[in-house]
Amino acid sequence: MSCSQCVGIEFKFDRKKAAQELQGYRKDGPKETTRRLIDAVIAEGVSGMTVLDIGGGIGAIQHELLKEGANSSINVEASQAYIKAAEEEAKRQGHAQRISHFHGDFVDLAGNIPECDVVTLDKVVCCYDDMRGLVEESSARARRVYGLVYYRNHWYARIWTALDNFLNMLRRHPFRQFMHPPEEVDQILRSKGFQKRFHHEVGVWLTVVYERSNPR
Numbered sequence: 001m002s003c004s005q006c007v008g009i010e011f012k013f014d015r016k017k018a019a020q021e022l023q024g025y026r027k028d029g030p031k032e033t034t035r036r037l038i039d040a041v042i043a044e045g046v047s048g049m050t051v052l053d054i055g056g057g058i059g060a061i062q063h064e065l066l067k068e069g070a071n072s073s074i075n076v077e078a079s080q081a082y083i084k085a086a087e088e089e090a091k092r093q094g095h096a097q098r099i100s101h102f103h104g105d106f107v108d109l110a111g112n113i114p115e116c117d118v119v120t121l122d123k124v125v126c127c128y129d130d131m132r133g134l135v136e137e138s139s140a141r142a143r144r145v146y147g148l149v150y151y152r153n154h155w156y157a158r159i160w161t162a163l164d165n166f167l168n169m170l171r172r173h174p175f176r177q178f179m180h181p182p183e184e185v186d187q188i189l190r191s192k193g194f195q196k197r198f199h200h201e202v203g204v205w206l207t208v209v210y211e212r213s214n215p216r
């Protein structure tokens with residue numbers, strides 16, 4: 001990730017946004033797309049599993065999977081404010097000691113992050129320019145299940161990202177969004193030994209869950 005995108009992420013996903021997200025989660029639970037990913041992962045079986053959630057935000061996926069019987073979780077987040085919010089919520093829910101937090105760009109940190117049974121990236125690929133690097137490094141850490149939510153290749157997703165990037169450019173905000181072709185993501189995952197188990201499209205979002213053909 002370029003340094004300006006790191007700065008952009010800290011600006012965009014700041015304390016105010018983290019507090020709003022946390023409030024929304026406490027009131028209504030995970031957002032619809034996040035809930036869909038969680039349910040599809042749970043359908044693969046999470047009891048006793050270890051979870052790696054990349055760009056986990058306030059940690060909704062981790063909190064829900066730990067409540068469903070996952071053993072422990074690793075959160076790798078580029079926003080310091082989101083890590084604090086995820087820690088606060090983990091304490092409130094009584095499972096803070098089962099989550100380890102790492103702050104930074106996952107691709108930079110990947111060499112120090114252990115393999116986990118389940119790896120999730122909920123609306124993270126679309127914040128990252130080097131899709132191939134992110135998908136290859138993250139899927140290499142998935143022993144069994146790999147789940148993603150990211151932009152569909154649809155005209156309104158393209159318009160939305162172009163408009164948001166244009167407005168950010170005008171405002172001199174360094175954050176940018178990226179549309180990566182789902183066929184390329186799929187091709188990378190299949191070449192790494194994953195097969196698709198779940199596929200759902202709604203609005204601008206695509207939710208997919210893959211399983212490793214030969215679990216490690």
Ligand SMILES: C[S@@+](CC[C@H](N)C(=O)[O-])C[C@H]1O[C@@H](n2cnc3c(N)ncnc32)[C@H](O)[C@@H]1O
Pocket residue numbers: 001009013034054055056057058076077078079082104105106107121122123124127128
């Ligand atoms: C749109 S938010 C989604 C947050 C959460 N997954 C959710 O769906 O509510 C994208 C998140 O990904 C994080 N992120 C983006 N690129 C990252 C990277 N390379 N490594 C770690 N975190 C990253 C950002 O800090 C941000 O919290």
